[in-house]
Amino acid sequence: MSVFILRRLMQSLVLLCVMTVIVFAGIYAIGNPIDILISADASQEEYDRAVRALGLDLPLWEQYFVFLGNLAQGDLGKSFVFNEPALQLVLSRLPATLELAFAAMLISITVGIPLGMWAGLRPDGIAGRSIMAGSILGFSLPNFWQGLMLIMIFAVFLQWLPAGGRGPTASFLGMESTLFSAEGWSHLILPALNLALFKTSLVIRLTRAGVRETLLLDYVKFARAKGLSTGRVIFVHVFKNILIPLVTVIGLELGSVIAFAVVTETIFAWPGIGKLIIDSIFVLDRPVIVAYLIVIVLMFIVINLVVDILYSVLDPRVRLADMKS
Amino acid sequence: MSTSHSEPVASVEVAPSARKAIAPWRRLLSAFLESKLAVVGLVGLVLILLVAIFAPWLSPQDPFDLTQIDIMDSKLPPGSESYTGMVYWLGTDGQGRDMLSGIFYGLRISLTVGILSGFFALIIGTSVGLSAAYFGGRIETLIMRIVDLQLSFPAILVALILLAILGRGVDKVILALVIVQWAYYARTSRSAALVERRKEYIEAARSLALSTPRIIFRHLLPNCLPPVIVIGTVQVANAIALEATLSFLGIGLPVTEPSLGLLISNGFNYLLSGRYWISFFPGLALLLTIVAINLVGDQLRDILNPRLQR
Amino acid sequence: MSNAVLKVENLQTHFFTKAGVVKSVDDVSFEIGRGKIMGLVGESGSGKSVSGFSIMGLVDPPGRIVGGRILFHGQDLVGLPEAEMRKIRGRRIAMIFQDPMMTLNPVLRIDTQMIETIQAHEKVDHETARQRSRDALGQVGIPSPEERLSAYPHQFSGGMRQRVAIAIALLHKPELIIADEPTTALDVTIQAQILYEMQKLVAEQNMGLIWVTHDLSVVAGLADELCVMYAGRIVERGPVGQIVDDPIHPYTKGLIGSVPSRNPRGQPLTQIPGMAPTPIDLPPGCPFRPRCARADAACETTPPVEEHRPGRFARCFHPHLEDAA
Helix, strand or coil: CHHHHHHHHHHHHHHHHHHHHHHHHHHHHCCCHHHHHCCCCCCHHHHHHHHHHCCCCCCHHHHHHHHHHHHHCCCCCECCCCCCEHHHHHHHHHHHHHHHHHHHHHHHHHHHHHHHHHHHHCCCCHHHHHHHHHHHHHHHCCHHHHHHHHHHHHHHHCCCCCCCCCCCCEEECCEEEHHHCHHHHHHHHHHHHHHHHHHHHHHHHHHHHHHHHHHCCHHHHHHHHCCCCHHHHHHHHHHHHHHHHHHHHHHHHHHHHHHHHHHHHHHCCCCCHHHHHHHHHHHCCHHHHHHHHHHHHHHHHHHHHHHHHHHHHHCHHHHHHHHHC | CHHHHHHHHHHHCCCHHHHHHCCHHHHHHHHHCCCHHHHHHHHHHHHHHHHHHCHHHHCCCCCCCHHHCCHHHCCCCCCEECCCCCEECCCECCCCCEHHHHHHHHHHHHHHHHHHHHHHHHHHHHHHHHHHHHHCHHHHHHHHHHHHHHHCCCHHHHHHHHHHHHCCCHHHHHHHHHHHHHHHHHHHHHHHHHHHHCCHHHHHHHHCCCCHHHHHHHHHHHHHHHHHHHHHHHHHHHHHHHHHHHHHHCCCCCCCCCCHHHHHHHHHHHHCCCCCHHHHHHHHHHHHHHHHHHHHHHHHHHHHCCCCCC | CCCEEEEEEEEEEEEEECCEEEEEEEEEEEEEECCCEEEEECCCCCCHHHHHHHHHCCCCCCEEEEEEEEEECCEECCCCCHHHHHHHECCCEEEECCCHHHHCCCCCCHHHHHHHHHHCCCCCCHHHHHHHHHHHHHHCCCCCHHHHHCCCHHHCCHHHHHHHHHHHHHCCCCCEEEEECCCCCCCHHHHHHHHHHHHHHHHHHCCEEEEEECCHHHHHCCCCEEEEEECCEEEEEEEHHHHHHCCCCHHHHHHHHCCHHHCCCCCCCCCCCCCCCCCECCCCCCCCHHHCCCCCHHHHCCCCCEEEECCEEECCCCCCCCCCC
16 A cells, blocks of 8 residues: 555656646746836846846756756745745635635535436436436536626625625634635635536536446345345445545546636636636736646645545555555 | 346347448437437537528628727617617627627637637547557557646646747637647547457458558548547537637637637626626527537437447 | 245236337246245346346336236235335345356445345344354355455455355345356356355255256256246246256257257257347247247247146147157
């Protein structure tokens, strides 16, 4: 088991190195930040000073190693716009995004799994068909438009919930989150719902497909032939088997939820990293873009690692194969 | 048990004698028409395509022609009438342009970008995927590593970064969408080709000393097409949605090419004051387009993939 | 045979598919006594497995029992409420499936799958149930049962898994076991072992055993009584030895003629021409008619079950009676 984790860690490290090169090369290709920072009528001397101050006069490979060295120290330069360390800036916005992402995942799991199981157990019933039709709609709804419609209905017409922004945070067990204040919730519901709808459809479909496939398998019939109650057959024999692909996919989707938060955060003016990256792309705030990418890549790597480990814990077949190798 | 009741279902679909008489595509067509929902989707898709193609003739107004637009008519609700007597069925936007015409033209732009990018991605991705499967070895490993790496990141993130690097413009959006999508085609065509490669007809083609491109494109490709087509429909829908999203975020198409995403984005500013129609109707058009494609794609997957049955 | 454990009378199980009605089991009658083994032989699709599932009450939609009675100790199981049926399933009638790789749930440990079977029918504590499970494993010849209890199914070989499945079926000392091709997926040597074990267990525990198989040679040496199924009907029924030596129905004759070991060397095996029909919307009459050399106009009406010799039943207008002793 530990060998397996160690091997995965090594792979992750290699991946991280590859990503830094890609990120660096990609960002270097983004237009010259000097043009944006310095007014057009600045003198040549001012221009040169700015270039030197940002280290843009060094050869490319040297810039990369400076970049790597700084990265190792957690220093990704200062934001051109906010004039504060880029990494800190991104990290300070991260809790808001994570809060949103977890709330969305929670919604999609608690709503998606029961609906998917229902649709899988009764695929031809009216409820089962409606659930599936709903999930097709959920897949097709353009996320940003759906967000606008949520605002239109709940904030403009009904005026039940605020149209955007993040509510005040409260502290609970040392954690700061808007989840712990009532007003925070009212701000969170719409964006979380918006982010969750697509994933809910995905979870519904996965669960339904898993249930339907599993129900046809001999061991389910054997379990019934043993005289087990329907509840036990469904919640132990079927559920435990569909849990394996579900955990894998849900885990991996967490990363995509964080990435998709870009759209939701923009619409609902949610002060997370997604809104930050869009704003930074507009003004070519290079250090912030780099810091965002590094943070995102790291999160993806960690998520993948955790999912792999979870998978091996859940599936005895994988566990054994890994212990042997 | 499961065998005894699934056997007859599978074998009765078409009698063996009839199977020979009907051309394969006719059989597919009749299988496709079995689902009412898919037919609705197909009809809708054809209508949408027609609207997009004939937008200049169908639109009540040319939204690019400034002489036809009156700023005094801006932000009118649906059903309003201009002083010339023209009815704005879906209202007007902030500049006084007719929303219906805007949507017709927007569909044209959105569909063009989506289909073009899907087409290029299909060609590139499928060629790469087939080659990877055919040659195997290190080339395959390298290609699949790249594919896996890219697919482990969500499309929107990759597109976001690409556009940050590339800048704005129709060509750049299409390029970004191709780069985002090619990996899906590569993965799908490779896994299909891996199965096909082991079959005897490839062996036979090789022993006839046919050229490699000929084997890949004349023999391997046609047999790998069904899953690629299925992915293709889904990907076009995804590309349209992604373009709309990027344009909405302001990093996609330039304002001179008002796709549906840009129309919705324009309406966002008026939404909070209750002028819903500027965002609502373009979004509805987008939604209908994507639903239609997905319905068709779902049915295609069901009939082209015999393993899955409803 | 008044001490019949199970008496099936005119059982009809039909599947209502989109393509038409499949009469998987059509007017099937037989009975089985304590300590007896009955072979149910037929090609795949002949309805032998569906007969087994009908008895267990495990026919899934679109299938349904549309007629007949299944008398278990005189109690009709057809139309019995699910809760009542569940009490019988696994406790008084048990079932063993064809593919041991598929009958055990891959993500649950062996002890879980055994203990749940016991606790589904009896109020016993976990420890007692575990001990009984261990004893049951030992009984079917699994070495070091205590250790094997906490293993997962994939850690067993195919033969061992089938022994586990048999052990599970035996947990409640059922009065009847339905074995659906339990040795088909196993090696020949393992097959022989399992056959031997089953025979021994039937004798020891004085239970009835219905052995469903497509392989006539397997049941020939095992069973007391034989039912030969064709296209949803039992075409011939009687004591095994008599049927094998002297088949009455043309289909049975063809079937026996195609078994290699029963024919002299050097002579070609006889074949039954044509293919088994798919039992969808079958026309009335003898379904074997298109493949039968003896068929004539009379066969276009369904032949009744007749006792052509004492204890020898067949559905045929032109039985092979001429070479009778």
